Amino acid sequence: MTRAGVISVLLVIVLVIPLIGQMSQEKVDLDAIYRIKDEGLNRSQVMEITSYLTDVYGGRLTGSPQIKAAAEWTEKKMNEWELVNVHLEKWGPFGRGWTNERFTARVISSASTFPVIAYPKAWTPGTNGTVEAEVVTAVINNEQDFEKYRGQLRGKYVMTTAIRDVPAEFQAPGRRLTDEDLTNLTNQPVQPPRGGQGQRGGPPNLGNGRGNNPANFNERRLKFLVDEGVVATIESSQGSGGTVFVQSGGGRNVTDPPVPPQVVMAVEHYGRIWRMLEKKLPVRIELNIENKFYDDDLNSFNIIGEIPGTDKADELVMLGAHFDSWHTGTGATDNAAGSAVMLEAMRILKATGLRMRRTVRLGLWTGEEEGLLGSRAYVTQHFADRVDMKLKTEHGKLAGYFNVDNGTGAIRGVYSQGNEPIVPIFQTWMQPLKSLGMTTLSIRGTGGTDHLSFDAVGLPGFQFIQDPIEYNARTHHSNMDVYERIQAPDMMKNSVIVASFVYLAANRDDKLPRKPLPAPQPINRGQ
């Protein structure tokens, strides 16, 4: 061994011993972890829960009758497991509900008639019964295009997006994180300072307030299409292989401006129609879209259930996931997966009969897809409103919040969300879970889901690192977000991991460490 080697060994000892000292204070009850694994890996119900949420209740768009029915089933299940304080907690207003009740589509060309894969966008109106009409193309990108198409679209189906190439898929749609991916996640990214003109990122503001705002332009484009009297608009989907990605096309408020019926079509079928039109062949489409709006209750709800604690019962550990989804698939990976894992974690904890010092509370959120609305409302009602940061009593009582919302993929680690003191704690907790593939602690934060609602008011909220599987390639917000895309072994492991983390958080002497309280965010409007 070289001299430098000896010095570095000494250095490691000097640096690591205090860390071990710190870590050894962190207790992990391995008998409890054994019992959680035994229940979760040998008597799992997570796929049965998933099948109810997806196969039976289907897409769970916030405000729809389906999500209400799924929530009622979930309440019933939690009562069967003898959870307490099971209820739907109202928040709102969210806006109108919406469902698609019927959709048929066929194309009629001079040579043949054929069906197509397509879906209506949420919060758009239907056709009045079956409507057969000529189809034309009108890709409107700027002001001049309004003049180009004015007076030509009445009574027609209008294809509104340009055709695109569909390359072969040489990469498999599904993947797991590699060792290299996981190593990268352990490194703290350091961004060079941006700008130099006192500007902090973002494109320069060209705004004259008219026409440069894309949302504003899209509103005017939709108004133009309504005023011109189109039957419906048709756009091609992202992706390929018959997979169609569909979200919203209209407003949730009764007073929002009207939009035309809007349909998203599989790119291959869209391309076929487009190429016939390019050959100057007449093409007609026949659609029957029956959509329904629900105006009677503009509020939504979160689903709550608890396991009472013992000597620290007034303190809380929370686990949660969003329960809502988009409407064309059955919301399987986004996010029946997370909801089922959280429900199964509660079932496991209850079934093992393990004693937990703090009360464990499950929150299944709605309105996530429209901007983390349900979790934010819950955090505002119970903990603090980020706008004024006036802390409510429960703010001091929450030990931590754990969230799952990255699909079916196995949990491979956890994001510490920049919380430095949590790192050695989670490192210790992960030890008995490494055999399930959970090895990686990232100092990074991750975004896009409900733990942010907690983080925004200074509460320790965490999201796990998960294998992406087919999330972006196939399932996320698509018609193919269905039960078949859920990986049972991953779901079972995830339930055990979440139950273990919740158990350890519930029984720790102290609540989990927090980052400094953020300042009020009076102009922060969103996520």
Ligand SMILES: [Zn+2]
């Ligand atoms: Zn989503």
